[in-house]
Amino acid sequence: KAGVTQTPRYLIKTRGQQVTLSCSPISGHRSVSWYQQTPGQGLQFLFEYFSETQRNKGNFPGRFSGRQFSNSRSEMNVSTLELGDSALYLCASSPGGTASEQYFGPGTRLTVT
Amino acid sequence: KQEVTQIPAALSVPEGENLVLNCSFTDSAIYNLQWFRQDPGKGLTSLLLIQSSQREQTSGRLNASLDKSSGRSTLYIAASQPGDSATYLCAVMRNSGNTPLVFGKGTRLSVIA
Numbered sequence: 001k002a003g004v005t006q007t008p009r010y011l012i013k014t015r016g017q018q019v020t021l022s023c024s025p026i027s028g029h030r031s032v033s034w035y036q037q038t039p040g041q042g043l044q045f046l047f048e049y050f051s052e053t054q055r056n057k058g059n060f061p062g063r064f065s066g067r068q069f070s071n072s073r074s075e076m077n078v079s080t081l082e083l084g085d086s087a088l089y090l091c092a093s094s095p096g097g098t099a100s101e102q103y104f105g106p107g108t109r110l111t112v113t
Numbered sequence: 114k115q116e117v118t119q120i121p122a123a124l125s126v127p128e129g130e131n132l133v134l135n136c137s138f139t140d141s142a143i144y145n146l147q148w149f150r151q152d153p154g155k156g157l158t159s160l161l162l163i164q165s166s167q168r169e170q171t172s173g174r175l176n177a178s179l180d181k182s183s184g185r186s187t188l189y190i191a192a193s194q195p196g197d198s199a200t201y202l203c204a205v206m207r208n209s210g211n212t213p214l215v216f217g218k219g220t221r222l223s224v225i226a
Contacts, residue, residue, distance in 0.1 A: 033213065045213035056213055088158055101147065102214065104157035
């Protein structure tokens with residue numbers, strides 16, 4: 001079974017631009033969660049989608065948004081990029097049942113200049 | 114608010130040594146606890162998942178224990194190898210399940226040949 005895939009793997013953007021990251025979960029998994037990882041803050045939860053609906057949301061500004069498609073693939077979008085948005089963005093998939101084990105993708109490294 | 118702490122932040126040991134990584138959490142009302150491994154610049158690999166009703170889980174040279182009442186978990190690595198060098202993260206899920214993982218900041222392990 002293929003693992004979680006994320007595209008692109010690396011991205012360089014300029015302050016003020018917007019960016020879209022993509023995540024394809026493991027086949028059959030219906031839940032996709034997004035996390036931001038920075039050296040200072042560690043891993044912080046952004047949001048989770050289950051069956052195309054946002055089920056949980058972290059404490060991030062509205063510039064961060066996401067969606068999930070009917071095939072469970074998910075995208076997250078960051079508008080008006082700031083230098084502080086430079087981070088490794090990780091997505092995790094799980095079957096979606098109660099407290100399922102989460103499987104992470106390789107991440108997208110975003111650098112904002 | 115759940116907080117997860119991992120001590121020490123970094124650890125260096127000679128090859129072949131048995132070692133213990135520590136994880137503590139402030140709210141004992143957890144549904145499960147998961148240990149991950151992260152290689153530099155990469156995603157997270159799930160090592161062990163312990164449900165709140167369990168005391169320990171084992172996989173190969175790894176053994177994770179959970180003491181929910183004291184808010185502690187340990188990851189025991191037997192006969193360490195240079196390939197075990199990585200950052201080890203623990204994460205807890207709240208008692209209600211289907212909630213975001215709350216991560217510690219990790220322990221960076223170096224196994225010296």
